[in-house]
């Protein structure tokens with residue numbers, strides 16, 4: 001059951017299927033596309049940079065390119081946060097599509113929800129490392145083996161802490177085909 005208003009955090013490494021799940025929910029009319037905020041989309045919005053292909057360039061990524069990416073990400077996240085805050089003030093639901101692998105990435109949204117007196121829920125995409133790696137090979141813009149493995153290690157470590165972080169509900173999802181959402185019709 002989704003809260004009437006609030007933040008729904010997607011959590012999971014690259015290729016765990018966060019964007020695919022959200023698209024499926026939009027396509028089946030369960031979620032509005034305007035209810036989704038994605039870090040990838042906001043990076044493009046602020047910088048016109050579609051995607052930096054780390055998999056081929058990881059070894060020779062220059063410091064300036066890396067710094068540029070960090071600056072783009074910082075601007076993207078700041079704009080995302082402003083949008084989420086506006087939606088919280090209007091009592092809307094917002095799905096946040098990013099990996100949220102590190103505690104600080106999640107904490108900022110838990111605090112944001114508290115500040116605006118709305119709920120915060122987490123949807124954890126729990127997918128095995130082999131599946132993540134095999135999906136990466138078939139992806140148009142692969143994230144690269146090294147990055148996926150590193151993300152998976154962080155995810156494995158963090159998984160046990162997520163439940164205790166203070167969400168109104170946490171769902172661990174292993175099969176995205178099974179996911180259906182129910183919406184609260186009124187403000188409790």
Ligand code: ATP
Pocket residue numbers: 012013014015016017018019020021040098099135136138139140143176
């Ligand atoms: P990122 O964090 O890098 O944006 P993500 O978790 O949002 O990744 P998606 O963009 O949804 O992942 O999917 C990445 C790749 O994995 C895509 O090629 C997609 O088709 C494939 N994929 C996602 N979910 C599934 C699934 N349930 N079954 C098979 N392939 C999937």
